[in-house]
Amino acid sequence: MQNQQKIRVAVRIRPLLDHEKRQGHLNSRIDCNGQEVIIKEERNKKSYKFDHVLPEAASQEQVFKGCEIDQLVQSVIEGYHVTVFAYGQTGSGKTYTMEGLRDEEGIAIKQDGLIPKTIHSLFNKIKQNALQKDFSVYCSYLQIYNEKIYDLLGETTKTNFSVQASGLKMRWNVRDQFVVENLFVYQCKTAEEVIQLFKLGSRNRITASHKLNFQSSRSHSIFEIKIESIDLKNPDNFITSKLELVDLAGSERISITGTEGRQAKESIEINKSLMTLRQVIAILSDTNNKTIPPYRESKLTCLLKQSIGGNCFCLMIACIAPLDTFYDENVSTLQYATKAAYITNIPVKNDDPKLKIINDLKQQINSLKLELSKANEHIEFLSNIVQKKDSNQNMNNIQTRTNFDNLLQNQQRLLEEEESSDEDANKFEYAQFNDRLIDSINMVRELLLSNKEMREREEQINQKCESMYREIQFLQKENFELRERLGDPDQQRESPQKRPSTIKKNTMMMEEPGFLPEQVTQFQRNFQKDFRDTPNKDYKDSQMSMTNRNIRAHSQRTQGRQLPLISTYQQNFEEVQQDEMTNFGRRSLYQKQLK
Numbered sequence: 085m086q087n088q089q090k091i092r093v094a095v096r097i098r099p100l101l102d103h104e105k106r107q108g109h110l111n112s113r114i115d116c117n118g119q120e121v122i123i124k125e126e127r128n129k130k131s132y133k134f135d136h137v138l139p140e141a142a143s144q145e146q147v148f149k150g151c152e153i154d155q156l157v158q159s160v161i162e163g164y165h166v167t168v169f170a171y172g173q174t175g176s177g178k179t180y181t182m183e184g185l186r187d188e189e190g191i192a193i194k195q196d197g198l199i200p201k202t203i204h205s206l207f208n209k210i211k212q213n214a215l216q217k218d219f220s221v222y223c224s225y226l227q228i229y230n231e232k233i234y235d236l237l238g239e240t241t242k243t244n245f246s247v248q249a250s251g252l253k254m255r256w257n258v259r260d261q262f263v264v265e266n267l268f269v270y271q272c273k274t275a276e277e278v279i280q281l282f283k284l285g286s287r288n289r290i291t292a293s294h295k296l297n298f299q300s301s302r303s304h305s306i307f308e309i310k311i312e313s314i315d316l317k318n319p320d321n322f323i324t325s326k327l328e329l330v331d332l333a334g335s336e337r338i339s340i341t342g343t344e345g346r347q348a349k350e351s352i353e354i355n356k357s358l359m360t361l362r363q364v365i366a367i368l369s370d371t372n373n374k375t376i377p378p379y380r381e382s383k384l385t386c387l388l389k390q391s392i393g394g395n396c397f398c399l400m401i402a403c404i405a406p407l408d409t410f411y412d413e414n415v416s417t418l419q420y421a422t423k424a425a426y427i428t429n430i431p432v433k434n435d436d437p438k439l440k441i442i443n444d445l446k447q448q449i450n451s452l453k454l455e456l457s458k459a460n461e462h463i464e465f466l467s468n469i470v471q472k473k474d475s476n477q478n479m480n481n482i483q484t485r486t487n488f489d490n491l492l493q494n495q496q497r498l499l500e501e502e503e504s505s506d507e508d509a510n511k512f513e514y515a516q517f518n519d520r521l522i523d524s525i526n527m528v529r530e531l532l533l534s535n536k537e538m539r540e541r542e543e544q545i546n547q548k549c550e551s552m553y554r555e556i557q558f559l560q561k562e563n564f565e566l567r568e569r570l571g572d573p574d575q576q577r578e579s580p581q582k583r584p585s586t587i588k589k590n591t592m593m594m595e596e597p598g599f600l601p602e603q604v605t606q607f608q609r610n611f612q613k614d615f616r617d618t619p620n621k622d623y624k625d626s627q628m629s630m631t632n633r634n635i636r637a638h639s640q641r642t643q644g645r646q647l648p649l650i651s652t653y654q655q656n657f658e659e660v661q662q663d664e665m666t667n668f669g670r671r672s673l674y675q676k677q678l679k
């Protein structure tokens with residue numbers, strides 16, 4: 085039975101700010117009681133129930149405890165993906181809730197929000213589990229600004245957008261996930277290192293001032309903490325999980341915020357992506373609606389695909405600025421929060437998929453070995469029976485011969501007297517013994533045969549296992565080389581911003597440039613298929629040897645290929661794609677010639 089989990093929803097109502105009070109704003113329409121948020125409007129009295137409701141007076145600590153974030157951190161430690169995201173209109177307190185109170189430079193300095201508290205909680209739990217597991221922690225931080233993805237810990241700074249003007253690419257991977265390419269990932273040993281990185285990235289995040297918020301986030305941000313854990317007792321037990329902490333940009337009405345020009349364009353992009361998010365939430369919350377959620381329509385929903393309707397534990401924090409003037413926005417936020425609470429996720433433990441297969445195969449091998457040893461025992465047992473019968477018969481023969489002289493006369497007499505009846509009895513006994521012997525031999529034969537089959541199966545599994553180990557080794561080597569390679573530009577670049585010394589890893593996604601043996605076999609099979617009906621054998625042979633030559637040349641070329649520098653990676657990747665296109669073109673040509 086799969087572990088189904090509804091998205092948990094918390095609503096936080098922020099207090100009226102001093103300047104709002106001075107301007108005469110009031111809250112006469114929104115209140116809360118226990119787990120309920122109450123709309124006090126005369127004609128439209130309504131209450132909404134949520135998992136957690138945090139009233140105006142709730143401190144940051146109370147929000148952290150009230151939302152049971154500690155439990156979510158425990159799930160990450162156990163190997164589940166977790167997402168916490170803040171949602172609400174502009175100025176409703178999302179950044180305050182997630183990061184804390186910001187200073188003028190836009191860095192959270194006081195009243196730590198959920199992100200710093202969660203980081204501390206995570207490292208406390210790592211410490212508690214240190215005797216059972218070895219943990220590694222990696223962080224990355226990105227923002228989606230004007231529908232482009234930027235690395236907040238990479239080259240980009242607020243003033244320097246030319247480096248990543250086109251934004252980072254996103255691609256779909258084999259595990260059914262969207263991943264961002266070339267995103268910097270930093271290994272961190274302590275909570276302080278993670279918080280330092282987080283602050284560094286927050287400083288790079290784009291903010292602007294408008295009528296509703298003097299430090300409004302103009303981008304959606306995703307701070308990701310990836311945890312790898314290895315069981316110390318059983319090192320094959322390798323688990324990776326991630327904790328995503330998301331601060332969305334707030335929806336805004338341009339007529340109220342008074343934004344113009346660049347900021348107005350930002351507002352449009354923010355509203356567009358939030359609209360897609362709302363569509364996804366609406367579709368997923370309605371079990372009768374069979375429409376496919378439009379995840380692909382915005383970068384935000386692509387990256388939140390696993391979190392909303394996927395395999396994560398997810399907490400949504402809906403933020404409310406309870407001013408009467410925001411009545412419509414607040415009702416809309418409450419409605420979407422209610423819908424989100426109907427969405428079912430299926431969290432799964434993230435064992436490494438390759439190791440999972442290897443472990444399964446190992447289990448199969450063990451059970452086959454067990455069966456084999458049982459079968460061997462059977463064979464031995466039956467062989468013993470057959471041998472015993474043989475020796476018994478021999479013994480009988482010897483005895484008969486030894487006593488033959490003594491018994492001869494008596495037997496002769498008895499034989500003469502009862503010749504016919506004795507002969508019948510002996511014949512019957514002999515036939516019975518014969519039958520049993522044949523049965524036993526057949527059984528032994530069957531067992532030998534199944535023994536042989538099992539041996540072959542074991543052999544196959546071993547081979548599969550070996551090839552997977554080889555593949556893992558190859559991937560590890562490639563990963564190591566990438567890390568090494570990424571180390572260089574990092575050291576060479578003189579960054580004005582200090583990063584922790586443990587910066588080690590980069591998730592730059594590399595496509596395998598050479599052919600895998602399976603691909604070669606498949607390619608040759610395709611070739612055979614294409615030329616199956618070609619009458620001209622010489623032509624077929626020459627094409628076949630040309631194909632083989634190309635494959636050999638390609639693999640020599642790609643094996644000797646230097647791994648590309650980050651800057652030339654894209655170019656090399658296109659070159660590999662070009663190679664593959666050429667092969668594809670060649671095959672199409674063969675097919676045309678054939679026709």
Ligand SMILES: Nc1ncnc2c1ncn2[C@@H]1O[C@H](COP(=O)(O)OP(=O)(O)OP(=O)(O)O)[C@@H](O)[C@H]1O
Nearest residue numbers: 098173174175176177178179180297300301333334
């Ligand atoms: N619970 C709270 N207590 C006191 N002040 C708060 C609270 N929540 C928010 N604020 C203040 O309200 C203002 C707006 O908050 P914040 O910037 O977090 O909103 P936001 O939802 O992130 O807005 P945007 O979407 O525009 O980025 C800030 O000055 C913040 O300090």
